[in-house]
Amino acid sequence: MHYCKKCLTPDTRPNGKFNEEGICIPCEYSNNSSIVNFDERLAELKKITNKLSARNRNKRWQCIVGVSGGKDSTRQALWTREKLGLNPLLVSVVYPPKQIAQVGADNLSNLINLGFDVLALGPAPRLSSELVREAFFRFCNWLKATEMCLFAGVPNIAIERKIPLILWGENPALQVGDMGTLGASIWDGSNLANSNTIAGGDLTWFTEVAGDVNRLPMYMYPAKEAMVKNRVQTIFLGPAWPDWSSETNSRIALAHGIRYRGGDPALTGDLLGTRMVDEDWTIVNMLLKYYKLGFSRGTEQANAAIREGLITREEGIQMAEKYDEACGDEYIESFCRYIRIDETTFWATVKKFTNTKLFDITTGRRPKKKFKVGVGMIE
Ligand SMILES: [Zn+2]
Numbered sequence: 001m002h003y004c005k006k007c008l009t010p011d012t013r014p015n016g017k018f019n020e021e022g023i024c025i026p027c028e029y030s031n032n033s034s035i036v037n038f039d040e041r042l043a044e045l046k047k048i049t050n051k052l053s054a055r056n057r058n059k060r061w062q063c064i065v066g067v068s069g070g071k072d073s074t075r076q077a078l079w080t081r082e083k084l085g086l087n088p089l090l091v092s093v094v095y096p097p098k099q100i101a102q103v104g105a106d107n108l109s110n111l112i113n114l115g116f117d118v119l120a121l122g123p124a125p126r127l128s129s130e131l132v133r134e135a136f137f138r139f140c141n142w143l144k145a146t147e148m149c150l151f152a153g154v155p156n157i158a159i160e161r162k163i164p165l166i167l168w169g170e171n172p173a174l175q176v177g178d179m180g181t182l183g184a185s186i187w188d189g190s191n192l193a194n195s196n197t198i199a200g201g202d203l204t205w206f207t208e209v210a211g212d213v214n215r216l217p218m219y220m221y222p223a224k225e226a227m228v229k230n231r232v233q234t235i236f237l238g239p240a241w242p243d244w245s246s247e248t249n250s251r252i253a254l255a256h257g258i259r260y261r262g263g264d265p266a267l268t269g270d271l272l273g274t275r276m277v278d279e280d281w282t283i284v285n286m287l288l289k290y291y292k293l294g295f296s297r298g299t300e301q302a303n304a305a306i307r308e309g310l311i312t313r314e315e316g317i318q319m320a321e322k323y324d325e326a327c328g329d330e331y332i333e334s335f336c337r338y339i340r341i342d343e344t345t346f347w348a349t350v351k352k353f354t355n356t357k358l359f360d361i362t363t364g365r366r367p368k369k370k371f372k373v374g375v376g377m378i379e
Pocket of ligand 1: 005
């Protein structure tokens, strides 16, 4: 693997890009953000959002924000109301009852307590579990089953309720490095449908599992033409936020009543205990990603901290080494129960998808790492 010279983003990241100096796009972006005038940016953003939401000015909702109730979306909802002066309809695609954690349900209630209107969409639980099982066997990535639904909910409701503006947090091209989503400007989210998630969201296998395409409307992202015809625009808020970070978002959301998972980072890989708290199996999926791409949540958290200047690259390497593989057995056990498989089948499937250049799969139960994090730079 080859790494960004500043952080620990490897060249195995799908849709990732590096500049001639071997620096990844998010590092380049955060480096430039110190010279950005955020007051000007906010004024620019306000102008855009006022214009795009104008036809709903006298309606109840001027825009939509997709939420999970977690730290980022809670802050996003508050920010939209306070800084932009818009009243958002919050749309949440909730996990089925066997999957959602109590904390997740409580955090959605918290948004209602904060005075927001929340629309919760619930996909059918049995079909959902069948799709999760199939996605695990087919891609070793169960999120492929639910991501489509999570992404599609917001634009579908925007069209249905005639709400002209969708607000997103981070710009995934500039702030995460998913370059397929790059738009015409830093605000433009019209290419969100090209993200790693949605672009790979071929519905053929969904139809095979569901047996009938008519069972899948919640999983269908609207066509670009439908968005254009209904004049629904997607705009990123991230570029106007000087202090968008996990830490700040956590602190602000906490001050507004959100609850966190807590727990031991050695078992969850979640250093602050504030990530994806609405369910537990993301922890499992992070482990699966690690065996396929050689990096995971430890690396992502290290990268953010390196860019913020909180830790050195050397310290980041230790963080990645320690937390990329963190996933307690209890989470794997409960996931296996949900999709009705035993753990032998689980590990055999994982090994089928493991990158054997990076991991040894011949000994032990879990694949064993053969590489050293951060060694070998992009040329
Ligand atoms: Zn980087």
